[in-house]
Structure formats: structure tokens, C-alpha cells
Amino acid sequence: MNVLKTAIESVLIFEPKLFGDARGFFMESFNQKIFDDAVGGHTAFVQDNHSRSAKGVLRGLHFQRAPHAQGKLVRCAAGAVFDVSVDIRRDSPTFGQWVGVELNAENQRQLWIPAGLAHGFLVLSESADFLYKTTDYYAPQAEGAVRWDDPDLAIAWPNVGMAPLLSGKDAAAPLLRDAVLG
Numbered sequence: 001m002n003v004l005k006t007a008i009e010s011v012l013i014f015e016p017k018l019f020g021d022a023r024g025f026f027m028e029s030f031n032q033k034i035f036d037d038a039v040g041g042h043t044a045f046v047q048d049n050h051s052r053s054a055k056g057v058l059r060g061l062h063f064q065r066a067p068h069a070q071g072k073l074v075r076c077a078a079g080a081v082f083d084v085s086v087d088i089r090r091d092s093p094t095f096g097q098w099v100g101v102e103l104n105a106e107n108q109r110q111l112w113i114p115a116g117l118a119h120g121f122l123v124l125s126e127s128a129d130f131l132y133k134t135t136d137y138y139a140p141q142a143e144g145a146v147r148w149d150d151p152d153l154a155i156a157w158p159n160v161g162m163a164p165l166l167s168g169k170d171a172a173a174p175l176l177r178d179a180v181l182g
């Protein structure tokens with residue numbers, strides 16, 4: 001497992017080792033010891049999620065407020081997505097900065113998004129199966145969202161030849177300054 005740092009402290013890219021042969025491939029998609037060593041301490045996951053989306057679907061930018069903030073270890077098992085993490089921690093030196101990385105079934109890359117950051121992704125392939133582990137349970141009463149196209153964030157979403165397909169919730173999401181500072 002190769003671990004890469006990003007522009008946001010503690011947001012990490014994991015590149016698992018794929019063992020290919022005539023049958024296909026094998027990889028360890030999660031190893032608790034490797035993960036804990038990489039993030040610097042034991043991290044317990046309590047929930048696994050799986051969503052499937054068509055091309056052009058954009059889910060996000062979402063977060064759960066404390067004390068229900070979720071750390072997320074995300075990957076794209078089939079297809080390809082542009083995955084984004086945004087630092088919305090008001091006291092962070094990288095507040096308002098974002099990291100974007102393509103996760104796909106070829107590279108099987110994973111992104112670690114610590115609790116307190118917002119997360120979203122745009123589907124690049126005809127369909128994408130998105131799997132992730134979370135460090136806390138779903139708490140809809142604590143859910144927050146930030147607009148995917150917030151001009152202060154200026155996220156460089158790839159052009160997939162269509163307007164993003166959003167849920168009603170995401171289409172109505174507030175700007176970061178209203179979601180977090182307001």
C-alpha cells in the first residue's frame with residue numbers, strides 16, 4: 001500500500017497493491033494496521049456505505065456536524081469518479097482549500113477524508129459504484145452541505161459534457177460562508 005500526502009494536512013491518498021494474474025486481480029482493500037500506521041493512530045470504522053450513480057451525478061458536498069462528524073475512507077470499485085475533500089474547519093490553516101483526485105476501478109486509489117471535512121464526487125464513467133467506510137454512524141439531524149459550485153471554493157470539476165445531476169438537497173445547498181460561518 002503506497003500512501004501519498006495531499007495539500008490538506010491529514011487528507012491522504014492510499015494506493016493499494018494489485019496482484020494481477022490470468023484470472024484478474026487481488027488486493028487488500030483495507031488493512032487496519034497499515035491504515036492506523038499511515039494516519040498515526042487507531043481509527044475505528046463503524047459503517048460501510050455503497051452508492052451507485054450514473055454519469056454526471058454529483059453527490060456533495062456533505063459533512064456531519066460534531067459530535068457526529070465522520071471520517072471517510074472512500075474508493076470507486078467500478079467506473080471512475082472525481083473525488084473532492086474540502087477543508088471546512090474554521091481554525092484550519094487550509095480552511096476553504098480543496099483536494100481533488102480521480103478514483104477509479106483501474107487504479108483502485110482510495111482517499112482518506114478525516115472527520116470535519118466536507119466530501120463530494122462527480123461521476124466520470126457511464127456508471128460508478130462508490131464504496132466507503134465511515135468512523136461514525138449516519139446522523140441525518142447533523143447533516144450539513146455546501147454548494148458544489150461555491151465560487152469561493154472554485155473546485156475544478158472535470159467537464160463530463162453535461163450539467164451535474166444533483167439531489168434536491170444538493171441543488172439547494174448553501175455557500176460555505178453561510179453553511180459554516182453563518
Ligand SMILES: Cc1cn([C@H]2C[C@H](O)[C@@H](COP(=O)(O)OP(=O)(O)O[C@H]3O[C@H](C)C(=O)[C@H](O)[C@H]3O)O2)c(=O)[nH]c1=O
Pocket residue numbers: 049051059060062063072119120121137138167
Ligand atoms: C448517507 C446515508 C444515507 N442514507 C439514506 C438517506 C436517504 O434516504 C438515502 C440517500 O441519502 P443521500 O441522498 O444523503 O445520499 P448521498 O447524496 O449519497 O449522501 C452521501 O454523499 C456524500 C458523497 C457523502 O460523503 C456522505 O456519505 C453522504 O452525505 O440513503 C442512509 O440510510 N445512511 C447513510 O449513511
